[in-house]
Amino acid sequence: MGQKLIAGINIDVNDEGYLTNSSQWNKEIAVEIAKEEGIEITEKHLAVVNFIRDKFLKGENLTIRSVGNSGIVDIKGFYSLFPGAPMKKAAKIAGIPKPSSCV
Amino acid sequence: MKKIVILGAGTGGTIMANRLRKLLERDQWEITIVDQSKTHYYQPGFLFIPFGMYTKEDVIKPKMNFLPGGVHVIFEQIEKIDATNNHVILNDGVILQYDLLIVATGTHTCPEETPGMTGPLWHKDIFDFYTIDGAIALADFFKTWQGGELVVNIADMPIKCPVAPLEFAMFADAFFVERGLRNKVNITYVTPMSGAFTKPRASKVLSALLEEKNIHIVPDFYIERIDNEKKAIISYDEKEILFDCLVTIPVHKGDPAIGVSGLGDEMNFMKANKHTMQSDLFPNIFVIGDASNFPTSKAGSVVHFEADVLTENIMCAIENRPFTASYDGHANCFIETGFGKGALIDFNYDTEPLPGSFPFPGIGPLGLLKETRANHYGKVMFRWIYWHILLKGKEMPIDSKMTMAGKKL
Numbered sequence: 001m002g003q004k005l006i007a008g009i010n011i012d013v014n015d016e017g018y019l020t021n022s023s024q025w026n027k028e029i030a031v032e033i034a035k036e037e038g039i040e041i042t043e044k045h046l047a048v049v050n051f052i053r054d055k056f057l058k059g060e061n062l063t064i065r066s067v068g069n070s071g072i073v074d075i076k077g078f079y080s081l082f083p084g085a086p087m088k089k090a091a092k093i094a095g096i097p098k099p100s101s102c103v
Numbered sequence: 104m105k106k107i108v109i110l111g112a113g114t115g116g117t118i119m120a121n122r123l124r125k126l127l128e129r130d131q132w133e134i135t136i137v138d139q140s141k142t143h144y145y146q147p148g149f150l151f152i153p154f155g156m157y158t159k160e161d162v163i164k165p166k167m168n169f170l171p172g173g174v175h176v177i178f179e180q181i182e183k184i185d186a187t188n189n190h191v192i193l194n195d196g197v198i199l200q201y202d203l204l205i206v207a208t209g210t211h212t213c214p215e216e217t218p219g220m221t222g223p224l225w226h227k228d229i230f231d232f233y234t235i236d237g238a239i240a241l242a243d244f245f246k247t248w249q250g251g252e253l254v255v256n257i258a259d260m261p262i263k264c265p266v267a268p269l270e271f272a273m274f275a276d277a278f279f280v281e282r283g284l285r286n287k288v289n290i291t292y293v294t295p296m297s298g299a300f301t302k303p304r305a306s307k308v309l310s311a312l313l314e315e316k317n318i319h320i321v322p323d324f325y326i327e328r329i330d331n332e333k334k335a336i337i338s339y340d341e342k343e344i345l346f347d348c349l350v351t352i353p354v355h356k357g358d359p360a361i362g363v364s365g366l367g368d369e370m371n372f373m374k375a376n377k378h379t380m381q382s383d384l385f386p387n388i389f390v391i392g393d394a395s396n397f398p399t400s401k402a403g404s405v406v407h408f409e410a411d412v413l414t415e416n417i418m419c420a421i422e423n424r425p426f427t428a429s430y431d432g433h434a435n436c437f438i439e440t441g442f443g444k445g446a447l448i449d450f451n452y453d454t455e456p457l458p459g460s461f462p463f464p465g466i467g468p469l470g471l472l473k474e475t476r477a478n479h480y481g482k483v484m485f486r487w488i489y490w491h492i493l494l495k496g497k498e499m500p501i502d503s504k505m506t507m508a509g510k511k512l
């Protein structure tokens with residue numbers, strides 16, 4: 001565990017760059033992390049990120065399908081917003097732990 | 104007379120009916136349980152059917168055999184819960200009024216969620232083993248199959264018993280070795296997770312075990328559709344895997360009745376407090392088992408541990424006391440690894456499966472996170488325990504709270 005300077009603030013992150021304290025998150029941080037992931041943030045990205053944060057903070061299960069059913073994007077759209085590994089990328093940008101789908 | 108209504112007479116509903124009937128005075132509390140089916144399925148047994156180890160008769164019994172006297176049993180489909188009026192509406196129009204409601208409607212597979220799954224190849228070259236019909240169709244198929252690409256695919260998480268697909272792959276390995284066909288069968292394990300399992304240490308051990316058995320793992324594959332002509336599964340990011348025989352674990356959802364009642368998440372899993380098991384929205388509604396949105400395994404062992412907590416908390420609710428029991432996410436799963444061996448994992452919301460011995464530290468007889476013969480017999484015995492002890496709601500020698508004793512960090 002360590003710290004990283006993101007958007008001018010020292011933020012607690014783990015080895016993979018996921019925030020370890022999700023309350024340190026703000027929109028500027030999201031924009032910065034997204035850039036590192038090669039993503040230019042749009043309103044659509046933010047809507048998804050907020051949805052994911054909200055679910056996480058409520059302690060609910062997060063799956064790609066739940067995002068696809070959110071009414072914000074469908075699953076294909078989710079993949080095109082966060083190419084490759086949408087859930088992992090979106091979680092990182094949303095300042096929440098790397099999702100390990102529940103067992 | 105006060106009324107408790109239990110929705111679903113599967114593992115969880117049956118245990119709760121037995122427990123509560125014993126605890127509550129018959130002249131004060133009426134207990135009603137509703138289910139759409141008269142047959143109780145021993146679902147863990149479905150895994151053994153494709154390989155001819157169990158038949159249909161080994162896994163079904165009448166639900167009535169397990170429900171106690173003094174409980175009102177209704178066989179009808181549940182349509183909706185009208186929670187603001189404390190009503191349950193059944194398919195035939197009957198309305199049940201309740202003071203306390205326990206939701207135990209489980210989860211079911213939804214093959215229609217994946218385009219192409221229930222197309223022309225369904226139950227011909229594409230099978231599930233999470234339903235009795237799928238498991239039997241696959242058993243018939245395997246009897247004459249001469250080999251080819253066997254693809255095992257998990258469509259999405261969560262699923263019931265997340266180790267069952269792994270066990271299936273390892274059983275398939277053993278089955279085709281024994282039939283002298285293993286060199287003609289390629290087994291590929293395709294999963295949306297980043298490895299064989301989600302929890303890191305178990306994933307490492309289990310991934311190594313699959314490799315040892317020459318089962319190829321394709322991680323991070325999120326299926327979008329099935330091309331029946333090409334016989335291929337295709338992911339959302341357009342990766343393609345060809346199959347001759349596809350064994351799918353379809354998308355799982357909670358019951359639509361939970362969704363239409365406004366009590367569920369997007370997948371119809373009931374939203375509730377993962378420690379108290381009480382609904383977030385209505386204090387007189389509780390949930391047990393696969394029907395919940397709790398971040399733990401959807402497994403019979405979980406249902407059993409939850410039953411201890413729920414029984415205590417329901418008694419608190421009845422006696423107007425604050426909740427005294429809290430569920431920690433404890434799960435305990437046997438994993439069949441083939442050739443008469445098995446592994447065992449034990450974990451909760453906060454602690455991942457660790458190596459060690461169970462239930463007695465240093466002695467076992469069961470080994471955690473390793474392959475032993477004793478673990479295999481543990482699973483075999485589980486069927487007897489399930490029918491004779493677990494469903495009846497009797498005490499089991501394993502505590503509902505996970506313990507660190509015997510585990511190696």
Ligand SMILES: Cc1cc2nc3c(=O)[nH]c(=O)nc-3n(C[C@H](O)[C@H](O)[C@H](O)COP(=O)(O)OP(=O)(O)OC[C@H]3O[C@@H](n4cnc5c(N)ncnc54)[C@H](O)[C@@H]3O)c2cc1C
Pocket residue numbers: 110111112113114115116137138139140145146147148149150179180181182207208209210232233234263264267358360391392393394401402403404405406436437
């Ligand atoms: C292949 C397979 C292997 C498994 N292996 C294991 C294992 O090794 N170990 C383990 O611990 N667990 C295992 N499990 C999981 C275990 O079987 C389940 O977790 C457990 O049965 C869940 O109990 P439940 O009461 O929540 O749901 P269920 O037992 O599924 O009961 C739900 C009940 O609700 C009824 N119902 C639902 N909706 C309605 C409605 N609208 N109207 C009327 N009735 C309704 C259904 O008919 C059903 O009877 C396995 C499952 C499968 C499929």
